[in-house]
Structure formats: structure tokens, C-alpha cells
Amino acid sequence: AVESTLFSGALRFIAGLSKVTGSGIREATTAAVVLRCKRPLPEPKFVVLPHSSTMSLSLRSLIVPPSTTTLRARTALQWSLKFTTATPFAEKVTSQGLRVSREEVETVTVESREITSSPQNQLIASDSSEEIQGVINNNGFAVLREPEKIRTPSNLSTRSEYEKIKDDKSNEDRFKLRNGREVFEEKAYLISIERKGDQEDLFGIEESLKELAQLADTAGLLVVGSTSQKLATPNPRTYIGSGKVAEIKNAIHALDVETVIFDDELSAGQLRNLEKAFGGDVRVCDRTALILDIFNQRAVTHEAALQVALAQMEYQLPRLTKMWSHLERQAGGRVKGMGEKQIEVDKRILRTQIGALKKELESVRKHRKQYRSRRCSVPVPVVSLVGYTNAGKSTLLNKLTGANVLAEDRLFATLDPTTRRVQTKNGKEFLLTDTVGFIQKLPTTLVAAFRATLEEISESSLLVHVVDISHPLAQQQIDAVEKVLSELDVASIPKLMVWNKVDKVGYPHQVKMETEQREDVICVSALNGDGLQEFCDAVNAKLKDSMVWVEAFVPFEKGELLNTIHQVGMVEGTEYKENGTLVRAHVPLALARQLTPMRQLCKS
Numbered sequence: 001a002v003e004s005t006l007f008s009g010a011l012r013f014i015a016g017l018s019k020v021t022g023s024g025i026r027e028a029t030t031a032a033v034v035l036r037c038k039r040p041l042p043e044p045k046f047v048v049l050p051h052s053s054t055m056s057l058s059l060r061s062l063i064v065p066p067s068t069t070t071l072r073a074r075t076a077l078q079w080s081l082k083f084t085t086a087t088p089f090a091e092k093v094t095s096q097g098l099r100v101s102r103e104e105v106e107t108v109t110v111e112s113r114e115i116t117s118s119p120q121n122q123l124i125a126s127d128s129s130e131e132i133q134g135v136i137n138n139n140g141f142a143v144l145r146e147p148e149k150i151r152t153p154s155n156l157s158t159r160s161e162y163e164k165i166k167d168d169k170s171n172e173d174r175f176k177l178r179n180g181r182e183v184f185e186e187k188a189y190l191i192s193i194e195r196k197g198d199q200e201d202l203f204g205i206e207e208s209l210k211e212l213a214q215l216a217d218t219a220g221l222l223v224v225g226s227t228s229q230k231l232a233t234p235n236p237r238t239y240i241g242s243g244k245v246a247e248i249k250n251a252i253h254a255l256d257v258e259t260v261i262f263d264d265e266l267s268a269g270q271l272r273n274l275e276k277a278f279g280g281d282v283r284v285c286d287r288t289a290l291i292l293d294i295f296n297q298r299a300v301t302h303e304a305a306l307q308v309a310l311a312q313m314e315y316q317l318p319r320l321t322k323m324w325s326h327l328e329r330q331a332g333g334r335v336k337g338m339g340e341k342q343i344e345v346d347k348r349i350l351r352t353q354i355g356a357l358k359k360e361l362e363s364v365r366k367h368r369k370q371y372r373s374r375r376c377s378v379p380v381p382v383v384s385l386v387g388y389t390n391a392g393k394s395t396l397l398n399k400l401t402g403a404n405v406l407a408e409d410r411l412f413a414t415l416d417p418t419t420r421r422v423q424t425k426n427g428k429e430f431l432l433t434d435t436v437g438f439i440q441k442l443p444t445t446l447v448a449a450f451r452a453t454l455e456e457i458s459e460s461s462l463l464v465h466v467v468d469i470s471h472p473l474a475q476q477q478i479d480a481v482e483k484v485l486s487e488l489d490v491a492s493i494p495k496l497m498v499w500n501k502v503d504k505v506g507y508p509h510q511v512k513m514e515t516e517q518r519e520d521v522i523c524v525s526a527l528n529g530d531g532l533q534e535f536c537d538a539v540n541a542k543l544k545d546s547m548v549w550v551e552a553f554v555p556f557e558k559g560e561l562l563n564t565i566h567q568v569g570m571v572e573g574t575e576y577k578e579n580g581t582l583v584r585a586h587v588p589l590a591l592a593r594q595l596t597p598m599r600q601l602c603k604s
């Protein structure tokens with residue numbers, strides 16, 4: 001097993017792509033890397049790419065297996081790679097290459113599916129590494145190739161087979177546009193486990209499975225089947241029982257399944273054993289990996305991308321053994337112990353990368369904090385929207401502020417907090433922040449990674465818990481959100497609950513009547529604007545509760561302070577005096593502090 005320079009050329013090409021996407025092109029780029037071999041390949045091959053480049057839907061960013069369809073022909077391997085803005089790995093593409101012996105490789109070509117040729121992203125094929133580097137430095141694409149091999153294919157049958165795969169229209173159909181990005185639609189099979197006597201799970205097995213299907217759909221997978229099992233204790237080797245493994249194996253082979261997804265987090269050993277048991281090219285992953293993949297697809301800002309990358313690496317660290325077991329198998333056991341050492345090396349690399357990422361995240365956050373504290377000097381109260389994913393938080397923000405946050409009927413549409421100013425009819429103002437949605441069984445690695453973003457919630461004056469009241473599991477979702485909130489140190493912040501999507505329920509009047517009887521619950525439809533005035537009134541009333549009563553004498557030269565009081569506070573009365581104004585009002589604590597000297601003045 002030697003690293004192929006051919007392939008490192010392809011990797012450089014990819015590095016070039018990522019450089020382009022990193023410097024302006026917002027959306028991901030899909031590139032197909034095609035590797036053609038002289039003879040049928042004996043085993044599925046894996047290519048190990050640096051962490052930050054991920055195959056679209058590979059669900060495992062360190063290991064990029066060739067897509068299964070092309071594998072069947074066994075003469076050509078194709079990778080579909082996706083790059084996002086945060087793929088600064090050009091310099092990291094070095095030692096880890098494809099483990100295919102050099103003699104086997106005939107050609108490596110890279111086809112960009114989206115980027116058209118222009119001086120900015122020029123594509124060249126060359127056998128000179130200097131030339132390639134030059135192009136890459138100019139934000140172009142380049143692939144290292146060995147010309148004679150490309151010109152004279154030694155095996156014609158291989159060539160026609162390769163052509164067949166390339167022209168395979170059924171493959172073409174499986175590239176779907178998701179969220180503005182092109183993804184390969186893999187066939188997925190879902191497995192959910194119910195632990196007997198487990199009180200922890202708020203959701204029933206069927207509901208949890210339905211949610212997993214929604215997650216899979218969001219990730220761009222095509223769910224072709226599912227099953228569930230009740231278990232007293234999970235099998236330490238395979239999580240599910242051996243009978244169930246056999247049953248699933250039959251089902252997935254009949255359905256041509258490419259990816260099997262478990263609804264619970266699996267250990268590295270379980271993943272490996274299951275993959276072995278299912279055989280073939282089937283990949284096994286768990287709910288956490290799926291959510292990580294969605295987050296990875298959706299991260300837009302630098303900070304979100306960093307957070308997701310960090311969560312992915314922390315998820316991978318204990319699971320690293322897996323990829324090397326494949327490589328060992330390929331090596332045919334000839335190089336004993338090589339895999340073991342490699343794991344250590346890899347873990348070290350990964351730990352270093354994790355450290356570097358954490359540092360970078362810290363500096364990004366520091367920056368944001370400074371920005372926020374600048375914002376705080378104008379003490380407009382901050383109201384945070386929290387809630388289960390898909391509850392309608394972004395729709396509500398958009399409706400109230402005219403913002404243009406992506407809102408769609410998929411899970412985790414929003415990853416980054418967006419803040420906008422809301423002006424209510426009576427001239428009052430508050431800032432409304434949209435946040436990442438919650439979900440049951442939220443992976444701990446993700447909670448940790450997003451903690452900083454969520455911690456901003458703890459600095460707001462009011463939490464608005466948005467609930468999709470039309471959802472059959474609304475109560476369970478409320479409980480799941482409250483569970484996450486209880487871990488976030490926000491107990492002291494006043495809360496307001498909003499029952500959203502009231503237009504969708506069967507008996508809206510009944511729901512409205514119920515909210516009228518309940519304190520702290522407002523009923524709205526963010527979609528058609530129903531109840532939004534009541535919502536703003538309720539927010540203002542709530543904010544008033546959290547304000548401080550002041551009587552202050554504001555001299556004329558501080559006129560702008562008076563404006564601020566009117567803007568963010570609740571003024572009860574004003575009296576114009578000779579050299580200033582006496583104000584009686586409820587104001588936010590921060591403003592009350594600013595007014596302290598004038599309060600003293602008023603008393604004297």
C-alpha cells in the first residue's frame with residue numbers, strides 16, 4: 001500500500017477548489033474524483049482525507065468511501081466531495097493518501113460538477129507540480145496527471161465500463177439540490193431501539209423513528225425502510241440482538257441500502273461489528289453522526305463551521321479505530337501492527353487539530369463578545385427565541401422584523417443566531433434573537449460545541465419559547481426544550497411561551513381559549529400573522545416586569561438619554577422643568593445604572 005502521487009494530484013485539485021470556495025463562493029462545491037484502474041479492484045478502497053473535507057453525506061468526514069454504485073463495476077471509483085466555506089485545508093493535504101498500489105491506478109480525473117471554467121477558477125491538468133501549485137495559488141484548479149496513461153488506455157473493456165458509469169443516468173438522477181447545494185441521495189434504512197423500562201425517553205419508539213426519518217430527509221437521504229426492536233439491555237457487540245442483525249441484513253440487501261442509521265449513539269466497536277455483519281458496502285452510522293452531517297451541510301458562518309468541525313472531531317476521536325481496520329484488511333494482514341501505530345499517530349494529529357480549532361473558536365467568540373458589549377451600550381432589551389427545531393422561530397423573526405432568515409420545513413434550518421430590531425406599534429423597541437433549535441437526544445458533543453452560542457441566551461432579558469402546537473408531540477417537545485434549558489443556567493430569566501402554527505390545528509378556537517386561561521402563553525400564527533400584536537404586547541409587559549422603577553431628572557444637555565428612556569423603557573410620566581425633564585419610568589437595569597447620578601440629582 002503506497003500513497004499514490006496521482007491521487008495527491010487530485011487532492012491538490014480539491015485543495016484548489018476549497019481555496020476558491022473559501023474565498024468568496026458561499027455554497028459548497030461538489031466535485032467528482034474518478035479513479036480508473038487497469039483491472040477490477042479486489043476490495044472497496046478508502047481514501048483518507050483531512051478532517052475538514054467531507055464527502056457530501058459521507059456521514060464520516062475522515063473516511064471517504066467511493067460511492068457504491070460505481071463500486072459495483074469495481075474498475076472505477078468515484079468520490080463525490082463537498083466543500084464548504086470553512087475548508088482551509090490546502091496546506092494540510094499531504095501524507096494521507098489513497099491506499100491503492102500505484103500499478104493498479106490508470107488515471108485519476110477530477111470533474112467539477114458546478115464550477116465553470118473562468119480565469120478565476122481555471123482548471124488544468126499537468127504533470128508539473130510547480131505549475132499546479134501556481135494555478136492553485138491563483139485560486140485555480142489543477143490536477144496532476146501522467147499524460148501517457150491518459151492518452152493510451154491499456155484496457156479497452158475497462159474504459160467502456162468506466163464510460164458506462166460516467167454516463168449512467170440513474171446516477172445522475174440521484175444528485176439532489178438541497179439547501180442550494182447538490183447532494184447525492186443515498187438509500188438509507190433506519191433502526192430504532194426501545195429500552196424496556198427506560199423512563200428517560202420522552203418520545204415513543206415510533207415517534208423517535210419518524211423524527212429520525214425527518215433528519216435523514218433533511219440530510220438528503222432517501223429512507224427506504226425501517227425497523228425497531230425492544231431491548232432490555234443493548235448487546236455490547238452489536239447493540240441489537242443477533243437475530244435482528246440477520247433480519248436487517250436481508251432487508252437491506254433486498255432494498256439496495258447504502259447507509260444504515262441507528263437512532264442511538266453507537267460505540268466504535270458496535271459500528272465496526274455491525275458493518276462487518278451487514279457486509280458489502282453498507283455503511284453504518286448513528287443519530288449523532290447524522291445530526292453532525294446536517295450541521296456540517298448547514299453551517300454558514302465561520303463560527304458555526306468551526307463549532308461543527310470541532311464537534312465532528314470530538315465525535316471521531318474515540319471512533320478512529322474503525323478506519324484503520326479497513327486499511328488493515330486491505331493490507332491483507334501483511335503489515336502487522338501497522339494499523340495500531342497509525343491510530344496513535346492519527347489521534348495525535350486529531351488532538352492537535354482540536355486544540356487549534358478551540359483556539360480559533362475562542363478568538364472568534366471574543367470578537368463577537370466585543371461586538372455584543374458595544375451593542376449593550378444602547379440598552380435595548382434582548383429577547384431570545386428558543387424552541388424545538390422546526391417550531392417556527394425563524395418564521396416568527398422574519399414576520400416581525402422583515403428579516404430574511406431561511407425558514408423551511410426541514411430540521412435545523414438555523415444554526416447561527418440572528419438578531420433584529422423589533423419596533424412595536426407603541427414605539428417600543430426590543431432586539432429579537434433567533435437561535436439554533438433543540439432536539440431530543442441532542443448529542444452531548446454538539447451541546448458542548450454550541451454551548452457558547454446558546455450561552456448568549458443567558459444574557460437576554462426574556463426567553464420566548466416557541467412551540468409548534470400543531471405537532472402531535474408538542475408536549476414532549478416542550479419537555480425536551482425545558483430539559484436543555486435547565487442545563488443552560490437561564491432559570492432566572494423570565495419566560496414567555498408562544499403556541500405557534502395555531503392555523504394548522506383542528507380546533508383553533510379551543511386552543512385560543514386555553515391560552516387565554518393560561519398565564520404566560522400566547523397563541524400565534526407566524527405564517528399568517530395572527531396574534532402577533534398580542535405577542536408584542538405580552539413581550540412588552542414581560543419586559544416591564546424585569547425593569548426597574550426610576551424617577552430621574554434628565555438635564556436638557558442629556559436629551560438623547562431621554563430618547564433612550566422613551567425607546568426602551570415604559571414612561572409613566574414626564575414633567576418639564578426649567579433646565580431639564582423629570583421622568584418617571586420603568587427602565588432596563590442597564591439604563592437604570594446609567595441614570596443613577598440623575599436619580600440622586602432628583603432627590604436633592
Ligand SMILES: Nc1nc2c(ncn2[C@@H]2O[C@H](COP(=O)(O)OP(=O)(O)OP(=O)(O)O)[C@@H](O)[C@H]2O)c(=O)[nH]1
Pocket residue numbers: 387388389390391392393394395396406407408409410411412413414415435436437438500501502503504524525526527528
Ligand atoms: N402552518 C404554519 N406553518 C408555520 C408557521 N410558522 C412556521 N411554519 C412553517 O414551519 C416550518 C419551520 O419553520 P422555521 O421558522 O424554519 O422553524 P425554526 O423553528 O426556525 O426551525 P429550525 O431553524 O430548524 O430550528 C416552515 O416550513 C414554516 O413555513 C405557522 O404559524 N403556521
Ligand SMILES: [Mg+2]
Pocket residue numbers: 393394395406407413414434
Ligand atoms: Mg430557524
